Amino acid sequence: MTESAQAAFPSDSEARRQSRRITRRSFLTGAVLASAGLAGWEWLRRASPEDGIPWPLRRVLQFNERLAAALFGASRLAPTYTPSRAAARPRVNGAIGLDTPIDPGTWRLRVEDAAGRNTSLSLDSITKLPRTEMVTELKCIEGWAEIIHWGGVPLRDFAAHYRFGTRSGDALDPQRHPTDLWTHIYLATPDHDYYVGLDIASALHPQTLLCWEMNGRPLPANHGAPLRLVIPVKYGIKNIKRIGIIRFQDERPSDYWAERGYDWYAGL
Secondary structure (H helix, E strand, O other): HHHHHHHHHHOOOHHHHHHHHHHHHHHHHHHHHHHHHHHHHHHHHOOOOOOHHHHHHHHHHHHHHHHHHHHHHOOOOOOOHHHHHOOOOOOOOOOOOOOOOOOOOOOOOOOOOOOOEEEOOOHHHOOOOOOOEEEEEEEEOOOOEEEHHHHHHHHHHHHHOOOOOEEOOOOOOOOHHHHHOOOOOEOOOOOOOOOEEEHHHOOOOOOOOOEEOOOOOOEEEEEHOOOEEEEEOOOOHHHHOOOOOEEEEOOOOOOOOOOOOOOOOOEO
16 A cells, blocks of 8 residues: 555544544534534423423414415315215214214204394204205324215305394405404304314305214214214314304304414414
8 A cells, every 4th residue: 555545544443532532523413413402402391381391382373374364265176076986984073062962853953143143943944054965084183084975055145144244234244344344253062071172264265064964974972973074175173073063253262182282373
């Protein structure tokens, strides 16, 4: 080997010395980063809770919500599929609020708003409204998804028919009279054990259905009979089953999973 080649390679003793120096530096760097990570986690753990989680995490969720809401619009639709793609036996997501059996014949949906207007509707009066079919994907926040064939009435058509959704009681006209709309909607099971809140834009999205059919048949009890919400632009936690009350209001509604640390908006 030439002298120049020998100079390019350190001796064994020099190589060991350099290796020890690099190892010590890597160890010290790792120790500093680990200490910073632990300190950050301890700070986060001690942060005051807000709606079930430390406030810094809640601020991150709120930022994500503002970003998602800014990108949201009536023309932004969830993918649709052919009925042949629908699952024959759709997976069940959640059973909170379904413990007590109910009779669809005596069930009533109470609809009200913050101005004091209210009505009580039977299932027959709802199913007489113009029916829409939709084959969309129900996405669970646990990570699984299922394509399901739904039948029902768009919530915006339901609200327009019964003159709910506006402060004045006039017909819905989001384009010309957006300030006449209530800003939020609250939905709950008859026993109020499960409840969700929606912003009005999500509630009036064209793919938001009050649904009484699944795969061409009446909803089974474990999928929310007699009436449930289907909103494919949101995660499954917002697709409330067995609706007993709908309330239009300006105050941001309570939400079952948001109170337990999840994202209130829950948009896809």
